[in-house]
Every structure is written in structure tokens, then in C-alpha cells.
Amino acid sequence: MNIAFIIYIIGWVIVVESVAMLFPALTGLIYMESTGLYYLGVAAFFAIIGLLIIRKRPEKQQIFAREGFAVVGLSWIFLSIIGALPLFISGEIPSFTDALFETVSGFTTTGSSILTDVEKMSHPGLLWRSLSHWIGGMGVFVFILSIMPLAGGSNIHLMRAESPGPQVGKLVPKLKDTAKILYTIYATMTFIMFVLLLIAKMPVFDAIITSVGTAGTGGFGIKSDSIGSYSDQIKWIVTVFMALFGINFNFYFFIIAGNLKEAFRIEEVRWYITAILISIVIIAFNIRGIFGSLYECFREAAFQVSSLVTSTGFATTDFNMWPPLSKIILVSLMFMGACAGSTGGGIKVVRYVILFKAIKNEVASYIQPRSVKTVTMDGKPLDKDIIRGVLVFIGAYASVFSVSLLILAANGFDIVTNFTAVVACLSNIGPGLEVVGPAGNFAGFSDLSKFVLIFDMLAGRLEIFPMLILLSPRMWKKFK
Amino acid sequence: MKIIVVGCGKVGISIIEQLSLEKHDVTVIDFKADIVTDISNRFDVMGYVGNGASAATLAEAGASETELLIAVTDSDEINLLCCLFAKKAGIKSTIARVRDPRYSEEVSFIKEELGLSLILNPDYDAAREIARLMRFPSADKIDTFAKGRVELLKFEVLEGSLLEGKSLIEIGKIVSTEVLICAVSRGDEVIIPNGVFRLEKGDMINVIASSQAARVFCKKIGIETHQVKDCIIAGGGRTAFYLAQQLLLSGVDVKIIESDRARCESLAEQLPKATVICGDATNQEILLEEGIEQAEGFVSLTGMDEGNMFLSLYAKKCSKAKVVTKLNYFASNDIVKNFNLGSIITPKNISADLVVSYARARQNSIDYGESNVETLYKIVDNKVEALEFGISKNSPVAGVPILQLKLKPDILLGCIIRGKKMLIVNGQSVINEGDTVIVITTRKGLKDIRDILA
Secondary structure, three states: OOHHHHHHHHHHHHHHHHHHHHHHHHHHHHOOOOHHHHHHHHHHHHHHHHHHHHOOOOOOOOOOHHHHHHHHHHHHHHHHHHHHHHHHHOOOOOOHHHHHHHHHHHHOOOOOOOOOOHHHOOHHHHHHHHHHHHHHHHOHHHHHHHHOOOOOOOOHHHHHHHOOOOOOOOOOOOHHHHHHHHHHHHHHHHHHHHHHHHHOOOOHHHHHHHHHHHHOOOOOOOOOOOOOOOOHHHHHHHHHHHHHHOOOHHHHHHHHOOOHHHHHHOHHHHHHHHHHHHHHHHHHHHOOOOOOOHHHHHHHHHHHHHHHHOOOOOOOOOHHHOOHHHHHHHHHHHHHOOOOOOOOOOOOHHHHHHHHHHHHHHHHHHHOOOOOOOOEEOOEEOOHHHHHHHHHHHHHHHHHHHHHHHHHHHHOOOHHHHHHHHHHHHOOOOOOOHHHOOOOOOOOOOHHHHHHHHHHHHHHHOOOHHHHHHHOHHHHOOOO | OEEEEEOOOHHHHHHHHHHHHOOOEEEEEEOOHHHHHHHHHHOOOEEEEOOOOOHHHHHHOOHHHOOEEEEOOOOHHHHHHHHHHHHHOOOOEEEEEOOOHHHHOOHHHHHHHOOOOEEEOHHHHHHHHHHHHHHOOOOOEEEEEHHHOEEEEEEEOOOOOOOOOOEHHHHHHHHOOOEEEEEEEEOOEEEOOOOOOEOOOOOEEEEEEEHHHHHHHHHHOOOOOOOOOEEEEEOOOHHHHHHHHHHHHOOOEEEEEEOOHHHHHHHHHHOOOOEEEEOOOOOHHHHHHOOOOOOOEEEEOOOOHHHHHHHHHHHHHHOOOEEEEEOOOOOOOOOHHHOOOOEEEOHHHHHHHHHHHHHHHHHHHHHHOOOOEEEEEEEOOOOEEEEEEEOOOOOOOEOOEHHHOOEOOOEEEEEEEEOOEEEEOOOOOEEOOOOEEEEEEOOOOOOOHHHHEO
16 A cells, blocks of 8 residues: 555645635635634644645655545545534534534535524535535546646546546546546536526525535535525526536537537437436426426426436425325436436446346347347447446445445334435435425434444445445555 | 557557656557556556557547557558558558568658658667677667767776776866766666766766767777677577678678577578577577687577576676677566676667657647757666757857856756767857757756756
């Protein structure tokens, strides 16, 4: 293990986080709220520590897959602990476990909250929660890779461990340029959304919170009813942008490069859009008794579908009251999640597509045992290792899910609550159903359950294995 | 600069490594998925799995914006086809590896007809370098600059040598020849020396000189300089063939030991003047029988690094011959440096250096409108670069005595080439427009002569 290099990278993570903390501090200044000072203090303290660490680059910069996973897993833990400090110290969230839960929920773009009344929060606190969505959405490492002076090609391991999807590749030959392109697309889209929200007459602070929360597919709001009380126009803007941020960013890269053919050849994107449209139509007809007009049904269905499939977790209505068919569709979408290479969570559409193709092949091989077939994706044959990786991932996901469910069951809530609470965290959605529904929160769980859910959120965001690897004793042996 | 490399063999990887170190945007194409994955994990490059000699694959790899394509698959024909398609796809410069001796007569014809910028033949280039060493055996390594007018020679300072314990100023007084000691490696350290630097036993010194001056210099410090009279080549591959061809031309008796009879016959047919021995070179008796103890030159060119190492160690032990060892895989191995293997030649690195020097020249013509770096050599285990710069009009270094130029540390002006003359630089020298200047430096990535100024 290249410990020196791991510490160096964590130093960078701390510096980036300290800089990000200046924004809530600034907000405190604008609204003349004293909580901003806590952010300034924490930022200054950790900026010094971080700068001391990164002052000297380690001589050996060679890292391998193992360091890539370790550094990403560890950094996210540090990121969360430091991020929780100002919320805890300022007293806005008096329990450290709760503050940590809230921060992890922010960075992993989950959006599950333990706050019983979000409207009591100060402006700096609200901004920090939502800003963490934006940072966690595209990823801290993708950002660091775009600014850090690094030599060598092995840093692809960092990006691979953090970015979602079974095949993480580069857009252009240089990793640094790839990272820059991703962040440019991300920032530009966020800005466009912010401007559109302003045009739709949303207040500036609300527009900032909503646009960064949507971009990271996070879902922290500033009102108890999330987006429910805003105008129709705003609801539609949020609906469309949530769906857009759930699309594989390769799609945008191809479009910018003028390569439309290549962009629409991405099967995942086509399936993603198809799944969204079908779900909207079914749900819209299923809930037509609840709302006055068919238009309203479609608006609500579209918003909720877009919100849950991308793992954002904003809500315009309490879908907990919807009929079972709609709820089942929504929960299924929560498992599936958005596209790989997007800011969304879940198992990812591409894995579903590969899974179904593998099943189809397997069925065919039972009927005609001697037939030879390869699984293709986007017009290219898929490597057996990738298919195996997908199957193992889905298996691991299910295992983590069951173990978490078992531990949560001790809280005494009903099955639906426990079940959806785990999905909501593991898929980085935010709200679930019943007690943890859009109108509820996670405050009622025991500390142990909260830690399990914290682990689930991190595992979900980093796609299980970086977190599981940290738990493996083999990882930490000097020679194995 | 955007570069596509097709083929990830030994030479391909060596080229990819160098080019990605030079911060080029490198895209790699190979039809083996696992190799491409491995390469994109090791270097900051983009990988594509596919056939490089396919217009569709090239288009996908972004051929339309690419400046340079290097085809180094193991098939000459695919390489040429690749370059042909690349030209059609709009890539301006193409480099192909063509190594089959059957094409070697027609290299310039192929180059011209297909519009190639460069043809790589690692075996031939390695043979040329070995032949140079055999003509001047006291040097450990010889490079040439400025179309052969300037040589860069590497020597070891032996115990009891005239050079031991002397400062460079004192040496200058003793030899009073136009030579310049431009880089010294001592242990793992590389030093660009100044006048008061003292040489020690075991230092490897790099000397810039014209070919005549180099010989005078060696005589004055008491080193034999005559060409070897005979040479044993162990292994009869392509490099051996090219080497024998060149040595025979300069009148060296050549003896090739090769174990495969068919290959022996074909060598004997192509090289009637050489003695071809069919036998296993790793067999000491055969070596003794063929007179290794009296040989003046010994080159181990078998396909196995380990075999070559042992052959050379044996040759060093039982003879006074000039020994050259070909190493492919262990070339950068630190342990190998501790062995007494004579001069080490690594064909893939020779090719990679050629490509890098070409890429630099291209990059320069993009950045500055006209090419500025003419050749680039990596010397002393790639730790030092020797670059050749053409001096254009209004260059800030022209017309000023060298003493008055404020140079960055670790930069040495080696020599000036004016017309056909080569001048070793001293403080009073003045660079003129139209000169070519050789700069020695441990800094990487110099692109323009302006970069040497502080």
C-alpha cells in the first residue's frame, strides 16, 4: 500500500471541502446569521491541516486498484465526518450521529433527512446540505483529478472507484481533460437550470438550493413540502432537469462533439427514456381519481417518476397516499435508478439491460445448448468479465440490502417502512414510503440503524465494493 | 498533440510510455482487449479495441483531429495499410514499422510512395548503433548529431586513468582538444558539470566531440581507438543480419553463431563473406572453439535477455573483447546495471526515441510555425536530454557572447554547428543566426531555444 500517496490525496479532499465550506460562511454573512461563523472556523482549521498535508508531493505516485478503492472509500468517510462538524458544533443538529447522517445523505446525494422541521434551519446550514449534493453528485475525485497536478496513468483507478457504472472509461485520452469536460458539462447544466428557475420567478436562494440539489440528484429541499408549493412552471423545469441529470454524461459529450449518431446509439439512454415514459403513463392513469384533471395527474406522475428514477427524491405530493400499483412502480424504479456515468444512484439502467440480455442468452442456451451467442451492447460485444461483474454487483447489492433490512427490523416499524428506508438509502433516493415517506423523516430510527443506513448510503454512492473492501482485513495486510 | 498508436507490442508500449510522459494526447488501438485494458490502466491514454487497419476504427479513435499515427503491429503489411488509411482519413504524419529485411532495400521507395514521415526498423537501428560501437570500441555508447558531424560518446573513468581526480579545467589543459564533457553519472546521480567539477573513478562521462577530435581525445588520455578486427555475433536474427552486413562493409571479420540450420543457410547465402557457424551459442565449448578468447568484439543478440546476459558475462570473463548486449525486457532493471555486460542496446527504446524526437519536432512546428528541435537524444538512462536547435532570425540567444546569457540551472550549451564546422562552446563563443546548437540538460520538455533562458 502506498500510504503516503493515500494521505496526500485525502489532504486534497480536505482542502477542496474547506474551500466549499466558504460558501455557507459567505451565506451567513449575507443573511447576517451567526451560524456562518462555524463554517468559517471549521473551514479555516481544516484548510490549514489539508495544506500542510499537500505541501509536499510524495515521491512514489504509483497506485494500483487497491489504493484507488481504499483512498476513495476513506476520503468519503473523512469528507462526511468533517462535513458534519459545523452542523453539530453550531448546535443546529445536536446529535453527532444525526449530523453525520445528514451530511452523508448530502454527499451521497441521497437526500434522506433526520430533520423534523427543515424550515427552522439557518441559511448557511441549508446551503451546506445542498452544496454537498452538488459536490458528491459528480464526485470529489473527478473534481480533484481535474485540478490536481498528477503524473502517470494509474490515477484512472481513482475515477473508476468513484464513478458509477460497470465500465468507467475516459472521454478523451487524458484523464485530466476528461475530468474537466465532465465538470464543465455539469456546471453548465446546473447554471442553465438556475437561470430558468429565476426566470420562472423562484427566489434566488431557493433557486440555488433547487438547482444544485437537482444537479447532484440529491433532493434536500428547504420547505417541508419539498417542491409542492412552487408554481407549475417550476415543477416542470425541475422534472425535466432531474431526468436530464440522470442521463449518462457520455451522451452530452457526444452531442457537444456533434456526434448525434454515437449519442443515440447508447442503448442505456434509450431504455432509460423508455422506462420513464411508460411509468409516467401507467401511474398517471392509476392516480386519476386523486387529482382533478388528467393534466394534474400527468404533472404529478412525471415529477415523482423523474424524481425517484434519478434518485433525486424531491416531491410535490405525498405519494405515500397513492394506490399500490403506483407505489410498486415507484419502488421498482428506485431499485433501477438512473444511467451509469450520471449523477444518479441505484443499480443503474445499464446493469438491468445487461442482466436481461444475459438472461435471454441463458434461456436460449437451454433451448439450444450448442448455440454460441455473445451479448452485445451499443453494437459491440460485451466482455464476459463485465457481465460477471454486473451479476456479482446485483448479488452484492441484494446481500447488503438484506443484511441492512435485518438490522433495521429491530426498530419495530412496519415492513414497508423498513424495506423502503433501506432502498431509499442504498439507492441514494431520499424518501421512502410510510414513516419515511415524502412527508416523514428518518428521525425515529435508533443510532445503530442510522449507522447502518450511513454505511448503505456510502455503499450505494460508491457502488458497494469500495466500502466492502475497506471492511476486508486482507486489504490492510502488508503482504497478501 | 493528438497521436494514435496502433499495436501494443514491446516497441508500441515503449513509444506509448514516452509519448504520454511528454503529455501528448495518446490513443491506443490493438485488437487484444486485455492488452488495451492493461495499457490504459498503466498510462494516461485512451484505448480502443479493434483493427487499426480499418477506416471505421480509425474514425472512431478520432482520426480526423489526429496529427500523427504510429503503426507498430507485428505485421509490416498491416502497418503500411494502416498508414495508407490514416492518410486517407486526414492524418498528416504517419510512421510505420517495417522490419522485414526483404523490404529493407526498398525502404526509401516505400516511404516516398506512401508518404510516410518515418520508417522504423528497430533491428536495423540497433544494428547501426552496435556497428558504430565496434568501430570505436573504447566508447560505451555513441550517438551522433547534426547528420553525423558530431558524436556523443560515453566512457567510464577507469582506475589509474589520466582523468581520475582531475577537474574539467585541468583536463581541458591536458588534452587541448575541442571536446566537452557534458554529463557525468556517478552512482544513481546525474550531474551536468561545470569547470571545477572533479572526476572520480567509476564515473561515466559523456563527451561531445567531432569524430576526429574524439579519436585525438582518446589517444591523449591513453585509450585504444582502433576499430575491432573481428567480431563474434551470438544469435542470427534480423539484427545480427543487419549488423553483419554493416561490419563486413567496414572490413571487420564476422562470425555468426546460430543454432537453427535453415536460418544459418539463409544467412550464409545472403552474407557470403561472413562465417556462419551452426551451433548453440550458449555452449561454452563452441564459443572456445570459435576463438572467443582472441575475439576483439562480441555481441549477444539471441532472443532471450537471460541468455544474452550470461553470454556477455562469459565473454567479459574469458576475453578482452568489446562486448555489446541486447536486452529487451530487463533494460530498465536496476539489478542489470550492476552486471558487467559491456554496452547495452535496447532496440525498442531506440525506436521510441526516434518517434519522440519526431513528435517533438512536429509539436514545435505546430506551436511556433516552424520546427525548432531538430533531434532529441535521451542519454544516461533517459535522465539527460541532448537537443539540437536550429537558430532562427531574431532569436534572443543570437549575437550575444554565451557568458552574458542568463541560462537556467542544469542547462549546458554543448556545441555550435556552423556550416560544416563544429565548435565547442566557451564563454566567449557567439551564436549566429543559422547555426545549430546542441543543448544538454536534465530538464525535460524543452521545446524552443528560448526555454533555456532563465
